[in-house]
Amino acid sequence: MSDTYTLYNPTVMEHFMNPRNMGDIQDADGVGEVGAAACGDIMKISLKIKDGKIADARFKTFGCGSAIASSSMATELIKGRTIDEAMSFSNQEVVDALGGLPPVKIHCSVLAEEALKAALEDYVKKHPELAGKKTAEQAVTA
Amino acid sequence: MSDTYTLYNPTVMEHFMNPRNMGDIQDADGVGEVGAAACGDIMKISLKIKDGKIADARFKTFGCGSAIASSSMATELIKGRTIDEAMSFSNQEVVDALGGLPPVKIHCSVLAEEALKAALEDYVKKHPELAGKKTAEQAVTA
């Protein structure tokens, strides 16, 4: 057995073995913690927001390899985006960037999306002025 | 594969490969032909009787290896016996002398017994004086 066989593709394995952005942000502007009832995974994302953009994103995850890789990838992808851009972030981006996940593990990427949105909501809650702006904007685009 | 594997034991195989007493007796004193409805085998035994004893016995058999071996062995065993001795011949003798038969093939030895008895009956039928004697004897032993 010279080759290495892995459950996930090399990108997923790399993000699982060497996760990016692992940790907490001490003075986070928004924190979201969500859980997947399906399998018991828990994911926490903290955000630092500067000038309406995500300046930093960190995660902590209790979950399987693809949950850890998904949080690593999600936090990577989201950095530098505006809040509005981040609000329309979809788990599919994580799946694509990871080069695919096993069907039974797609929910891990959904969890990452949910954790991110929870963190954004937390930020928005602390900044009611944005909520108004958002609603106004939505009214325009609708 | 250096050894030879056989369906039957060496004695059965030997009697199948080199059957004793195969053929017909031209001026037979008794001939019996019987069939086994179970498998379609047919066995024919012809006897030469001299001084109340079986002087010669021959068989012809349409049937499997154990049927041929059973007829070979039965004709061997029966030679030299008196008619009365022959009348109480049992298939078990054939089975024992052959060193055993597979359970599903025991009926072949029964067929040999039946063929022999049919030949004896044929002889007795041609010699009514013996039938009387026999019945009288049976009455004594009974």
Place this chain on the structure above:
Amino acid sequence: MRHVFLDHQSSTPVLSEVFDAMKPFFTEAFGNPSSLHQHGLRVRDALKTARQQMAALIHAESEEEIFFTSDGTESANLAIKGVAYANERKGKHLVVSATEHPSVIQSVEFLEKQGWTCTRVKVDREGFIDLADLRAAITPQTVLVALHHVNHDIGTIQPVREAGKICAELGVPLYVDCDASAGWLPIDVKEFGAALVSFSPHRFYGPKGVGVLYRNRKARIVSILHGGIQEGGRRAGTENVPAIVGGGVAAEIALKELPARSAHTAALQKRLWDGLKTQIPYIQLNGPVPGPGRICTNLNLSTEFIEGEGQLLLCDMNGIAVASGSSCVSKSLKISHVLGAIGLDHALAQGNIIMSLGKDNTEADIDYTVETFAKIVTKLRGMSPMWDEFQKGIIDSVIAPTGRGKSFSQHAADVSGKAAH
């Protein structure tokens, strides 16, 4: 003594390429495919390759349509019972041919005890079904039609493509048992219009211990061996990895060598039958004549006035391995149900021998077999009271009747007191 193996339908030796492919999976790569570590993942890859090789042999679209079982029998059981149970609400009627393999027939009989009904389509004297009968047998309650590609006893090639069209038209899935044909005749699941196809690599130089079931995605099936979620939940139990890997390689080689193997065996089949019928009087071929109606590997012979087991044993003692459908040869003392279904006279069924050819048989093998078999027949006829009575004009031949006397079968019934079964 020459050794001639003429029982390729019973099993075949594993090719050296196949054995070499299997070898690492016993010791080095011994993992369980359900395991999530190296050892499991490595064998998972190997199973996928084998699935692709199996799919290729029968021109299936995707390896995901291939399920592994333990043998041809289990595949047949799964096809029949798995479809029956899955479609219970739709209907409880099945259609099979009268000459299916016991694994199909007995599966159906089991279901009949549980409330299903089954129509058995009869066959003609060569073993072919009539397509009109097949069509007529299908009812709105029919959930499956089972028809073998090639008969294991008499080599008849069934009109599966036409059967497939009828099934498609009537909306009933068709299961084609290809155990006796895979590796020897081309198989194309789409051309067959088959929803399910089964086969078994040990019949074409692969190992025992693995069976294959192809299932088209549209066909509903449930598992019959319950437990873990192996094989997409359709077959529980730890996979027999080495056999699956070896079977895959055997399938790949069979696909490549199929034209050569077919041509080779077809030529020998002709030489063998020509030789036998020239050398031996009162011998008959059961099933279709060699050609498009019969598989290139099989000869089913009836030699009159002698019985099959003796022929088989004397062949064996002379180095020739053959099979028989005669009753004396079976543990049940019944003749093969196939010989019964084609209405073969009991006397001829009794004298039955099946010779099946393989890629390694040679012309010299065939010539030795013809010569030896002729001697065996002479020897056994010399022992046979029936041959004697035929010579004396007491009974007649079934194969070449002269009208001069009663038949063997009639005579046999007379001496045994009742008709044989």
Place this chain on the structure above:
Amino acid sequence: MRHVFLDHQSSTPVLSEVFDAMKPFFTEAFGNPSSLHQHGLRVRDALKTARQQMAALIHAESEEEIFFTSDGTESANLAIKGVAYANERKGKHLVVSATEHPSVIQSVEFLEKQGWTCTRVKVDREGFIDLADLRAAITPQTVLVALHHVNHDIGTIQPVREAGKICAELGVPLYVDCDASAGWLPIDVKEFGAALVSFSPHRFYGPKGVGVLYRNRKARIVSILHGGIQEGGRRAGTENVPAIVGGGVAAEIALKELPARSAHTAALQKRLWDGLKTQIPYIQLNGPVPGPGRICTNLNLSTEFIEGEGQLLLCDMNGIAVASGSSCVSKSLKISHVLGAIGLDHALAQGNIIMSLGKDNTEADIDYTVETFAKIVTKLRGMSPMWDEFQKGIIDSVIAPTGRGKSFSQHAADVSGKAAH
């Protein structure tokens, strides 16, 4: 990197003696045991020897009580369904323990759909059944009691001898699934009072592709895979000869080496658990403590605040092969039903890892595993929001509760909106 295989419960490599014994049966002795010529008869002899070797391993009286199937799953299906169908007229009730293998549980569920009823005897927190419960579960309609010898997840050794006495007293046959114990613990069918016993050689250095079912002559059973009359009519299909032969040799060697293998693994089991519990805080052993109540090969561990798959993957990347009963690891996203049955807190079930020892593991393997596993736990806890919250006093430990906060499970339910299953 060191390679340590600690998943012997999933499968084991084939011994070289076993492989050597199998080898001729692929190529040279490739016959079908149903054939009546040399090729068939030779392998028949080999099957008989294998049957004797299997019988010896479990102290069965005669090799005629041994049936070959394709694997442990099929043996369990045959034991359950074969007995149920055979005794349908007597009654349609079964008794099993709650922690049987899925092959038993799912077979029972299949029968339940067909009108049978089943009582599942619960187990305590270590996985033991209560004999009084077992007795109470048996009714006059009960036709079979199924109780595994050793649990495949948590290593619990069930009181099968005592269960056998109760079954004998009440006149109900007992089936003991010995898949997780055969080759590692002594098995005596008479001592067990077992009417049926199953096991699978690939668990003790034999090949995959063969399962064994012992059946006492008095127990009525019918076949579940229908077709030919192989295995005395109780299992149709061409026998997997090489695997059967290899399995027999594996059984013979296992019987001889059993005391040494047990002693060796028991010592390593102790060393491993001692090492882990010393090095790692908040780790717990599920199932009985090592000793007479637990098989010598298995450790089922729950490491708090981290999940199982990550542990498994990091072990694998460090050369250590382990298994897990955690939900993330299973395709169904459900935790092992065994962990559910012993009432394991969901958080602990999530962090589940199973290590199973074999004869070739060494003390150095164990020391490397302890050291590596401790690092892995540290790494994963560093990533875990739960570990963080435990450090901060927000949630409490289940393994060593301090009463200072809500549990992990409560917290998980809060953040996910509902309780995990």
